[in-house]
Amino acid sequence: KDQVGEKMAQRVVLFLLWLFDQSLAGFPNQINIGGLFMRSTVQEHSAFRFAVQLYNTNQNTTEKPFHLNYNVDNLESSNSFSVTHA
Structure with missing residues (x-):
């Protein structure tokens, strides 16, 4: 019975992986x-x-699973239209 339980546990672990x-x-x-x-x-x-x-320059891949691409937009505070529709 122990071997059956061990095989079942191995299968569960493999499935989860x-x-x-x-x-x-x-x-x-x-x-x-x-x-x-x-x-x-x-x-x-x-x-x-x-x-x-x-x-992006962090070498630890477990802490960095993806790369960030950024886009920046500069707004003119005197132009309320550009601020509300950015």
Whole structure:
């Protein structure tokens, strides 16, 4: 009976590993993110770019399962239309 239980446990573990592998296959390896900044907020824009670059250059693949692509748009605070429709 112990051998039957061990074989069943091995099958369950193999099935779970296969399931985990399948779930990773469906996850994108690149994610697009965006930042909206007022033209005068240079420090915030730089901090955003630095954080994305810091994440992308991390060598630990368990902490970094994907690559970040960023797009930044600068808004003019005096133009309320551009702020509300960004």
